[in-house]
Amino acid sequence: MQTIAQSIGGEVITTKLAMKMEDTLQAFAVRAACFMGELEVPFSEEFDGHDFGATHVIAYVGDEPAGTVRVRWFQSFAMPERLAVIQRFRGHSIGHLLLERVRKLAESRGCSTLYAQALPGDVRYWERQGWRRLVAEEAGAGAKRIVAMIKAVDPSKPLPEFEAPEQLSLRHEPQLDASGLPLGTVSN
Amino acid sequence: MTVQKPGGMPAHPVITIKLASTSDEMMQCYALRAAVYMGEQNCPYWEEFDGNDYTATHIIMYVDGEPAGSMRLRWFQSFCKFERCVVLRRYRGLGVHHHLNAWCKDFARRKGYKRAYVHLQRRLLPMMEKEGFRRVDDRIFNFSDHEYYAVYCDLEPMEGAVKLDTDPLVTNRPEDRMDAPGILEQSAARGASNPHAPRVERLVN
Numbered sequence: 001m002q003t004i005a006q007s008i009g010g011e012v013i014t015t016k017l018a019m020k021m022e023d024t025l026q027a028f029a030v031r032a033a034c035f036m037g038e039l040e041v042p043f044s045e046e047f048d049g050h051d052f053g054a055t056h057v058i059a060y061v062g063d064e065p066a067g068t069v070r071v072r073w074f075q076s077f078a079m080p081e082r083l084a085v086i087q088r089f090r091g092h093s094i095g096h097l098l099l100e101r102v103r104k105l106a107e108s109r110g111c112s113t114l115y116a117q118a119l120p121g122d123v124r125y126w127e128r129q130g131w132r133r134l135v136a137e138e139a140g141a142g143a144k145r146i147v148a149m150i151k152a153v154d155p156s157k158p159l160p161e162f163e164a165p166e167q168l169s170l171r172h173e174p175q176l177d178a179s180g181l182p183l184g185t186v187s188n
Numbered sequence: 189m190t191v192q193k194p195g196g197m198p199a200h201p202v203i204t205i206k207l208a209s210t211s212d213e214m215m216q217c218y219a220l221r222a223a224v225y226m227g228e229q230n231c232p233y234w235e236e237f238d239g240n241d242y243t244a245t246h247i248i249m250y251v252d253g254e255p256a257g258s259m260r261l262r263w264f265q266s267f268c269k270f271e272r273c274v275v276l277r278r279y280r281g282l283g284v285h286h287h288l289n290a291w292c293k294d295f296a297r298r299k300g301y302k303r304a305y306v307h308l309q310r311r312l313l314p315m316m317e318k319e320g321f322r323r324v325d326d327r328i329f330n331f332s333d334h335e336y337y338a339v340y341c342d343l344e345p346m347e348g349a350v351k352l353d354t355d356p357l358v359t360n361r362p363e364d365r366m367d368a369p370g371i372l373e374q375s376a377a378r379g380a381s382n383p384h385a386p387r388v389e390r391l392v393n
Contacts, residue, residue: 028215029222029233036219037227040278043219043255065233088230 005092011062013094015101018056026065027056034084046082057101059085059094067094071102077115077150078106096129106153113159114151123147130155201251203284205291207364208246208258217246217258224274225332235332236272244271245363247295249288251279259292267303267340268296289319297346298366304343307336 007013018024028047035041050072059067067085071078080102085094106114115134118126123133126149134148152159208214218237225231240262249257256279260272270292275285296304308316310328316339324338350359350366361370 025215025218025237026233028219029226029237032219032222033227036276037223043216047215047219063234086226 005094008061008089008092011064013059013061013066013092013097015057015059015097017105018058023058024051024056027058027068027070030058030065030068030086031082031084033086035082038087055105057098057105059098061089061094067098069095069098069102071105073109073111074115077113078102078109078111078153079115079117081116095125099129103151103153112153112157114153116149116151117146118149120145120147123149126151201279201282201284202253203287204250204253205288206248207295207362208248209362209364213248214246216255217248217260220248220255220258220274220276221260221272223276225272228277229332229334231332245295247288247292249275249284249291251282251284257284257288259288261292261296263299263301264305267305268292268299268301270304270306273306285315286319293341293343294346295364297343298349299363300346300349300351302343302345303340305338305340308339310335310337313337313339 005013016023018027028051031046032043035046036043051070053072055071055073057069057071058065065086066089068082069080069084070082071080073079080099083095083098085098103114114131116126116131118131129151131149131151134150150159206213208217218241221236225236226233241260243262245261245263247259247261248255249259251257255276257275258272259270259274262269262271270289273285273288275288293304304321305324306316306321308321313323319341321339321341324340327338329336329338348366357370357373357376358366360372361368
């Protein structure tokens with residue numbers, strides 16, 4: 001188990017769930033800094049339409065928003081994604097702290113499985129935190145190829161048989177509905 | 189065939205600039221500022237989002253439909269302050285900030301302003317001199333880890349700028365579309381029935 005820093009330069013590290021508009025804006029600002037500012041992800045991809053159907057967790061160093069992760073909830077798993085830590089706060093396991101907060105949150109909701117989609121270059125990071133590949137095969141070529149990773153919410157209980165819909169969960173949620181009803185349609 | 193500039197941008201990108209008038213457009217401005225100031229310039233969150241966002245006007249610029257730049261404007265009695273001007277890294281080198289600056293100048297002129305004022309990072313002085321800005325005085329000051337000059341630019345008076353005697357319903361128009369009738373002018377066609385919900389006694393259960 002990694003040691004998680006409790007403070008950086010005397011500033012206490014804390015996490016909380018976004019409860020207010022301002023909290024959510026902090027989460028979005030951290031993601032914009034990392035994904036748009038550093039990795040040049042376009043706005044329309046970063047803010048993909050799932051943000052208001054998800055739970056946001058924010059990490060603070062003192063008062064300063066330092067990291068964030070978004071969790072989407074499915075019937076058979078909880079899905080942390082958009083994990084970001086501001087550059088100058090990296091190297092203090094803030095990402096680990098955020099994922100641990102997600103794990104506990106999932107536990108409190110009776111969820112047994114965490115599922116994430118990692119870039120091939122990040123698989124080692126997830127593995128160090130107790131995640132494993134859903135499918136054992138190598139990720140293959142292409143830096144944008146996504147590797148499905150899973151982790152048991154309760155480390156003492158082995159994961160149940162489960163197959164994640166690998167392609168499905170990246171899409172906009174309304175598209176998950178196989179009925180073909182357009183977004184916003186009222187149905188009984 | 190579309191001519192590509194270095195960096196994969198088309199040579200003639202479609203630039204759209206508007207007043208951020210919905211929470212989604214405001215969000216786009218915030219995301220662009222976070223990307224540039226927090227992501228590239230290491231600015232702390234509480235300095236970037238300094239408490240003035242809800243007393244300001246935000247302008248959003250799209251390049252080929254994607255949020256690419258933004259500006260925050262604050263209104264003082266004798267000048268409009270241009271702040272938080274950003275262009276996302278991918279869109280730099282195309283000169284799109286000229287469009288943003290010019291648009292904001294016209295926006296301020298339409299409101300009757302005669303002067304634009306900027307706290308300018310020192311390295312950017314030559315760029316803004318080309319836009320007609322010059323230093324207010326010889327002060328150099330610093331905040332958020334950068335050195336700044338105060339610069340300003342005189343704005344040409346604009347025909348039709350809002351004054352006290354401007355048609356009241358023109359003053360009510362969306363501020364970036366003051367030449368076209370606004371939604372309140374359409375509402376005027378309904379006439380004035382002066383509706384007020386009646387005051388009702390609260391039911392005691």
